[in-house]
Amino acid sequence: MTNNNSVGFAPCALIPVYNHSLVLEKTCKALLDLNLHVILVDDASDNACKAIMQFIADRYEDVSLITRATNGGKGAAVKSGLRFAQQKGYSHGIQVDADGQHNLADVSEFISAASREPNALILGYPAYDTSVPKHRYYARYLTHIWIWINTLSFSIQDTMCGFRVYPVTASNVLINSSKIGDHMDFDSEFVVRWYWAGLEIVQRETKVIYPADGISHFRLLKDNALISGMHAKLFFGMLWRIPILLGRKIRARFP
Template sequence: MPENIFNPAIVIPVYNHEHAIGTIVAQVMASGLPILLVDDGSDIPCQQTLIALAEQFPHQLSLLRLEVNGGKGAAVKAGLRWLLDNGYSHGLQIDADGQHDVADITRFIQAAESEPDSLITGYPQYDESVPKIRLYSRYLTHIWIWINTLSFSIKDSMCGFRVYPLQQTVTLLSHCGNRMDFDPEVIVRWLWRYQKVTNLPTKVHYPLDGVSHFLLWKDNGLITLMHTRLFFGMLWRMPCLLWRKRDGQ
């Protein structure tokens, strides 16, 4: 496929969201874009729901099944690689639990088409449904992201509503975590290497089916380790990052 052809698709990582995924798929299908569901080793009820959806919509929806649950990051990685291997240029990531505003898909895709070499990322506008602990903990993560990039270019590093340029993003995946540490790590590594990030405001609601797979101690531990890795990665990149700031990049 020629590099200048814009050919986007949607990737949705799914782990035991059998009650919400049908509604999400119905909403996302209105975009007209191809959809890839990545089953991250879900239990049998969710497996069956995903298989039924793939059989119901064979022309627009594909299903990639991972035998073992590896975490959200592992599912997104597998999905992005699959999309690239199957000829797509960009992958729009959206969560399976209904927290993201599906109506913004068109706006995100239009931004990606206008800026095909930029990572388009959501900048959440929360309603009253957001758990306060999540809201406050995100600010701590934001501080570390700003330190590790020496930049305020990333307004939110944890939003899972994004459009990735696939060719470039896939080169970063082996360096990124497999669980909830994936979203912040991949966007920092993107900024380090490719620089272009576009933040779009988007409404966020928590969540449609009440299922969260964030493991308090494990995922917070992994995120802490991730920030530590990025900090030391920033140190040896510091001259380059500061030079960019001097040049106004």
């Protein structure tokens, strides 16, 4: 379905999918109940997951299914979804994971925040319950430290949470002008480059759970290597931006 309100606030939901189907229809139904068009991005899932996605798209008029020919990673799927959303005239896309981690009760609040601040990237930062694996909980702090270094700021609370609202046009401009990673490095790198561009960020706390039957596609060696390389790349990008970043901090403190 094409959204004809290309000028005003017109949000949609964006779900990157790679072999996550257990709660996918339930997630889509909850988003549809909020009057959000849902864009499913199939990142070359297996046949069983493809069949479920096709069933959902056939059953619900306000679900669009786009299929990537090869598995490119979470970031590649999000990029494909954002480009599709712009083609269809949507102003904002709320990214929701397919595995049930995100608290859909917060979707309305995030959408409202985007409507109040339409130029801002609305970032979720997680409030974990006891389901979070301890190694993941503590490992996030290493990324936090690198983000603080690469932005010269403590203002960003979390860059790894995928529950967020993208202003579609500005996001595609940034993606098209920067070489942002296609895998698990995408979420953090996108936020840093958004910050570097001087664009607005609004942060909202959200409950995040790790389902007992959840499936993780985090590749321990490959994705850790990609994330480490991403932080190193951003560090060297930060060095020549130091005058710009410090100047921004000074102007904010002494307007």
